[in-house]
Amino acid sequence: MTKSVLMTSKGAEPLAKLKIGVAGAPRGTSFLAGMHAYEDRAEIAAVYDPDQRAREEFTTETGVPALEHYDQLLEQVDAIIVASPQHHHVPQAVAALDRGVHVLSEVPAAVSLEQARQLVAAVRASDAVYMLAENYCYSRPNLIVGAMAKAGLFGELYFGEGEYLHEMKGWHTDSSGNPTWRYFWQVGRTGHSYPTHSVGPLLQWFDDRIVAVSCVGSGRHTDPEHEIDDTILLLARTSRQALLSIRLDLLSNRPHLMDYYSLQGTAGAYEAPRAEGQQPRVYLAGKSPAEQWQPLETYADEFLPERYRQVAEGAGHWGADSFPVRDFIDAVNENTAPPFDIYAALDMTLPGIVSETSFYEGGAWKAVPNPRLWDAGVVSEPGKEAPLA
Numbered sequence: 145m146t147k148s149v150l151m152t153s154k155g156a157e158p159l160a161k162l163k164i165g166v167a168g169a170p171r172g173t174s175f176l177a178g179m180h181a182y183e184d185r186a187e188i189a190a191v192y193d194p195d196q197r198a199r200e201e202f203t204t205e206t207g208v209p210a211l212e213h214y215d216q217l218l219e220q221v222d223a224i225i226v227a228s229p230q231h232h233h234v235p236q237a238v239a240a241l242d243r244g245v246h247v248l249s250e251v252p253a254a255v256s257l258e259q260a261r262q263l264v265a266a267v268r269a270s271d272a273v274y275m276l277a278e279n280y281c282y283s284r285p286n287l288i289v290g291a292m293a294k295a296g297l298f299g300e301l302y303f304g305e306g307e308y309l310h311e312m313k314g315w316h317t318d319s320s321g322n323p324t325w326r327y328f329w330q331v332g333r334t335g336h337s338y339p340t341h342s343v344g345p346l347l348q349w350f351d352d353r354i355v356a357v358s359c360v361g362s363g364r365h366t367d368p369e370h371e372i373d374d375t376i377l378l379l380a381r382t383s384r385q386a387l388l389s390i391r392l393d394l395l396s397n398r399p400h401l402m403d404y405y406s407l408q409g410t411a412g413a414y415e416a417p418r419a420e421g422q423q424p425r426v427y428l429a430g431k432s433p434a435e436q437w438q439p440l441e442t443y444a445d446e447f448l449p450e451r452y453r454q455v456a457e458g459a460g461h462w463g464a465d466s467f468p469v470r471d472f473i474d475a476v477n478e479n480t481a482p483p484f485d486i487y488a489a490l491d492m493t494l495p496g497i498v499s500e501t502s503f504y505e506g507g508a509w510k511a512v513p514n515p516r517l518w519d520a521g522v523v524s525e526p527g528k529e530a531p532l533a
């Protein structure tokens with residue numbers, strides 16, 4: 145593999161231009177806008193998708209060569225974006241990490257506890273970077289709220305809400321009526337099957353992890369063919385005793401609301417809009433007029449992080465899709481920890497996996513494991529990491 149060599153802006157160290165491969169063409173295209181901002185430092189080198197038409201469409205749109213086998217892709221790249229259906233994320237990430245190929249994985253990180261353990265073992269045994277592409281953490285309001293929370297404006301945080309309400313009935317079968325991967329992995333099981341968009345921003349704001357969950361559902365009414373209840377409600381306790389309420393609804397007939405959040409702290413509150421035309425709003429005791437909400441934008445100049453002010457043209461999900469790939473490229477090139485490493489990725493993913501057990505036990509509280517304490521993979525180089533310390 146040959147790498148073209150660049151100089152950094154400081155002119156000190158030569159940087160190799162990163163060759164990135166894409167696995168899963170449709171979602172893979174959403175990373176292109178973010179890539180443009182970094183085209184001097186990285187390039188999409190090849191795409192793999194088992195579906196010929198999907199990979200050829202990607203090639204037509206981008207000029208990037210398409211490959212028929214995943215192994216071929218791994219041979220040709222330094223890094224990979226795993227944008228395949230979610231049950232493939234771990235096997236593909238593990239294969240890449242085993243070869244020293246860096247991984248930016250779509251959400252969720254894993255679909256089972258067993259997969260999660262395999263992933264932890266592979267990350268620990270590899271020198272390559274692993275990052276979860278949790279794009280909802282990068283939306284403008286979520287970044288502003290995160291910075292305000294970090295600066296202590298809301299005081300001590302003790303309650304938060306996250307909701308992903310996305311009527312997706314048309315996505316569960318293809319045009320011939322055959323079930324898609326979503327039929328099995330998103331609505332073919334019950335519990336919270338798509339947690340990271342709702343949980344991720346809250347954990348960033350609360351700087352915390354979930355230690356236990358209780359999961360109940362509304363029953364199956366709208367499209368009872370599917371195993372999942374129409375609405376799933378997950379209550380979560382964090383390690384600092386905060387309470388989170390997380391709702392998932394993939395079936396109910398209603399307009400989308402994929403990014404509803406709220407938080408309550410001792411000094412203030414935040415609420416995202418629930419409908420088009422509304423604005424995100426905050427109340428800060430002693431700062432906001434008494435009993436009155438203020439637009440979140442009041443605080444944007446001061447709190448929106450400089451790094452995320454310029455949204456790449458054409459980036460999806462309110463511009464948030466442009467940032468994960470940039471942070472990933474920087475983590476690889478500058479050898480720094482990515483913002484959403486394996487543990488952050490599993491902190492967002494495991495509550496959903498554990499919620500399935502809770503659901504089938506009538507909402508019984510279930511402990512969510514802390515993946516930092518797993519001993520998987522701590523064999524090859526014990527000095528490299530001391531997860532039990």
Ligand SMILES: NC(=O)c1ccc[n+]([C@@H]2O[C@H](COP(=O)([O-])OP(=O)(O)OC[C@H]3O[C@@H](n4cnc5c(N)ncnc54)[C@H](O)[C@@H]3O)[C@@H](O)[C@H]2O)c1
Pocket residue numbers: 167168169170171172192193194195198227228229230232250251252277278279324325461
């Ligand atoms: N972060 C987000 O906002 C967001 C949005 C949409 C999808 N996603 C995630 O992206 C992933 C893909 O979702 P999608 O909407 O593109 O699904 P999709 O059904 O539209 O497309 C899936 C594609 O993956 C291909 N594929 C199947 N097996 C594969 C394999 N082993 N390796 C590579 N490609 C394979 C299929 O041929 C198909 O082209 C999922 O994990 C989903 O959760 C994330």
